[in-house]
Amino acid sequence: MGGTKILAAAINSKDGIITRVKKETPPKKEKYIEAISGIVDDVIEKLHLNKSNVKAVCLGVPGSVNPLTGIIGLAPNLGLKNFNIGEKLSKVISYPVLIENDVNLGALGIKKFGVAKKAKNMIAVFIGTGIGGGIIINEKIYRGSNFVAGEIGHMVVEKDGPLCGCGNRGCIEAVASRTAIVRNIEYDIKKGKRSVLSDFVKNKERIKSKALSQAVKDKDAVAVKRLSEAAESIGIMLAGVSNLLNVDMIVLGGGVIEAMGGFMMPVIKKSFKKN
Known part of the structure; x- marks a missing residue:
């Protein structure tokens, strides 16, 4: 869900x-x-x-x-x-009803059936409406002492940055999720910048990942700028996670990556290596 x-x-x-x-x-x-x-x-x-x-x-x-x-x-x-x-x-x-964090389940699936089968330690990061992480250590989900390990979306990457849904400011989720990307694009359009996404804002329609992907293909300056900024921030965040945990593999997924990974991944990788 x-x-x-x-x-x-x-x-x-x-x-x-x-x-x-x-x-x-x-x-x-x-x-x-x-x-x-x-x-x-x-x-x-x-x-x-x-x-x-x-x-x-x-x-x-x-x-x-x-x-x-x-x-x-x-x-x-x-x-x-x-x-x-x-x-x-x-x-x-x-x-019987079982409840679990969605990205924990995603990480477990990637470990058991996906590209991380051979990885003993790995992290899955899903980027969509929000941003979440699932951590596998010694082939098991690592939940932390209060079941909040992997809440990568609430790592602060921008001091006094945008307000996050958690109540803090500058979380990566408030900077680089689809919600944040769309918010920034809408801001630019309302300030008078031209974009192929202008009609969505004018008609108060939700901008989905598919529309963002098409805007990038059309080389829309507003979309390209905001997605590049988000990708760079994601790379910085992943570098910090890698420095801390030194896992075998980091796997990215979620609606934003599925729709725009071709554009964003080179930027993410460059930022990751730089930091």
Whole structure:
């Protein structure tokens, strides 16, 4: 579950992912439980599954999560704080419910099935609506003493910088996430700079990663500048993480990288090596 979409998948031990269903995240948090329960039902109906064959439901959320209690400590992009989502879901879903940080799950998947199979220690960093990290140490998820290890999005990279959803200023999430990139582009356009994205701002439409990617292909000066700045900041942040943990591999993912990795990765790598 992310700030803009909920993506559900059915997985079995033989074939891995066998189907996917996607829907938009409701704008109101009061609708989250209904939406999650609904997409679980959608997956079951799509596959014509016998409900007795469903062993468990696992939900990944973007924020600090205690997997033992199912409580979300803080998820700024969902507007949730000290929210027992595990308990609430258990009342409407008739299967065991497991709650985990979304990027922890992503990191575990990359380690077990992806490019990091041979890496004993690795970090996954997902850049989308927000920015999060998942840390694998000695082939296991490292959660930290209070289950908040890997909250890379809230590392400060700009003193007295933009306000972050967590309440602090200058976090990498407030500087280089899609939310931050779009905010900066909208600011430039409102200040009179010409851009192929101007109509989105004029019509108050949300600028998605696909539109940003096309703007870069069109060599739009505003988009290129703001994405380059974000990529440079990401490189600086990753250099700090690498200096601290010295892992075997860092893997980048998320909607921003998937859509614009071709443009951003060279800038990120250059900034990473420089720092």
